[in-house]
Amino acid sequence: MLRFEVVHQSKKSRARVGRIYTQHGIIETPNFVPVATNGSLKALTAAQIDALDIDLLFCNTYHLMLHPGAPIVESAGGLHHFMRRSKPIITDSGGFQVFSLAYGGVHQELKSAGTKKHDGGVKKISEEGVIFRSYRDGALITLTPESSVQAQKALGADIIIPLDELPPYHVEKGALKKSLDRTHRWEKRSLDEHLKNRRYQSMYAVIHGGIDPNLRAESCRILSAQPFDGFAIGGSLGKDRTQMITMLEQLMPQMPYEKPNHLLGIADLPSVEAIIPLGIDTFDSSHPTKCARHGLLYTRNGNITIAQGKFKTDLAPIDITCDCYTCVTYSRSYLHHLFKAHELTAYTLATIHNVRFMINLCRAYRQAIMDDAL
């Protein structure tokens, strides 16, 4: 299991530089965690992923459970061997996908002010767990704290996550409290299951409570009293970035200082700028890779939409300061052409760039923290 060390605490903010030591290598923090949902960072090979210096990669248990199935991955030697990644991997519990299919994301909710109900395949939520229909073949699947942890044991990620319920953003306080209490019971059961056969794996608790400061504080208090190896912040983070930052400003000082903190599902650039000074160590999101596949490329001077006509004749790289394969090899003009021609290579090259941009950005943040400049 992991060991965490704070290498340097900034004198200017709660930002810190740290190192998470795992069976498969060291995770330098703060750091961005790209999402390889199906055990594949979309459009990249293992060699291309290795070249990006990604310290931690996020895979989704929900998807891998439905295909090819955790036992298949286990008999292939585990997720590291199956997808040929030698460095650390984190998996989630599967709960997020089950419940976000049921309730929709906060954006869909906001459109209907929470009045629209759809079950998205969720058949029953009980104390035991959740029963849902596979989106692949309609099979009924029961996900419990124990079965989620067993699946994550089979996958074999370095860091695993207990089953939680993701209540919708528009939830009454009473229902949110009931959900929170059950989530805490589920997390306890997940931890117990994990501790039966810990191996090299570590488990991060997921702190819930929506945007209610008292519930967040309660969740933090209850979960940090248990022997989790790290703490992730999950559940609804609010309807916009301002609500999320307000919540984190209140919550972060209560988080266990000596354990790594992970923010689930956030990696847009303005949020990253806000959360690192609050002491977030790692954060995952498919946002940078999704942007890449839509031709939205990151640069030191802001994002560019590479399909715009002005890039047709632009012989400069995406970002002159970037050391990624795409930038040292190709021009904006060629990338523009690939996107306009809908060439698959466009998605590969853009993904390489955006991920490497995030990795380099985090390295720069670490240096700024070391220099007490952040």
Place this chain on the structure above:
Amino acid sequence: MLRFEVVHQSKKSRARVGRIYTQHGIIETPNFVPVATNGSLKALTAAQIDALDIDLLFCNTYHLMLHPGAPIVESAGGLHHFMRRSKPIITDSGGFQVFSLAYGGVHQELKSAGTKKHDGGVKKISEEGVIFRSYRDGALITLTPESSVQAQKALGADIIIPLDELPPYHVEKGALKKSLDRTHRWEKRSLDEHLKNRRYQSMYAVIHGGIDPNLRAESCRILSAQPFDGFAIGGSLGKDRTQMITMLEQLMPQMPYEKPNHLLGIADLPSVEAIIPLGIDTFDSSHPTKCARHGLLYTRNGNITIAQGKFKTDLAPIDITCDCYTCVTYSRSYLHHLFKAHELTAYTLATIHNVRFMINLCRAYRQAIMDDAL
């Protein structure tokens, strides 16, 4: 311009091992020429292409003319620099795409026995050239022998091809003869335009005549009397493999022995087995890369359809004897999973394998010829 040497003539057949020396390197023959239509071998980066040892790569002038446009590629330093390929490239004239859009391929034709007429954007064919509408923006574009060669000069491939007309398979003999005569006049004009500013480029004539042995012989005689650097076999190759092979058996002994011979648009495995003993030096086709993207993978023991359920737990590589990145890195089980999950990386890994399989197959053919075993 190129120099061709026959390294070894098989004692058993017309098959020969040769070397084509060009400005950008040596092409060992017989060899497979993958098709990178838009200046991108679909789903691969330049580094991945380099690792495959592809001696000659085919790009389509029609597509590059429409986007980004030959002048854009020229100002980017030419196609080699634009797409970051240091080794030889061949481009076609653009005529094939214009006419195949107009007449459809032989398979579409066979369905309607040639009775269905559609212009596919072709507005006018005259002695001057062909006027067609861009499939991208509807702009009217005139393609003449001179403009095609000028575009190919701007692209800067090592080997270029004169403008020809591609008559449909179901054409009356009189119309085929008229088309052939005009094609010969177009090829002569193309050669004249090329010789005005030869640079390092070489031009292959395209021998036409459909499946009429007399017209093929006439085309071969007329074109081989002119200073072309090599000879491609184009036009309709018949309605099936048997017709094509019969035509090639008659034609090949008439082809200039001391010049490289290229077969346009054919690279399925049974055809390859038949054409190499007939003396074909190079052959291009998008067939192996298309098969790859559909999950049809080549092995020494026949093709496999990787999405089939039996591969879900198969931990062997696609082909145990293959040295490609995909085979030395991943299992069939992982590839099966990527195809079932519609992951983009599937197309990359499958393309790497099928192309490398073809490259290795041709290397084995060369060895067999050296050994007089073929």
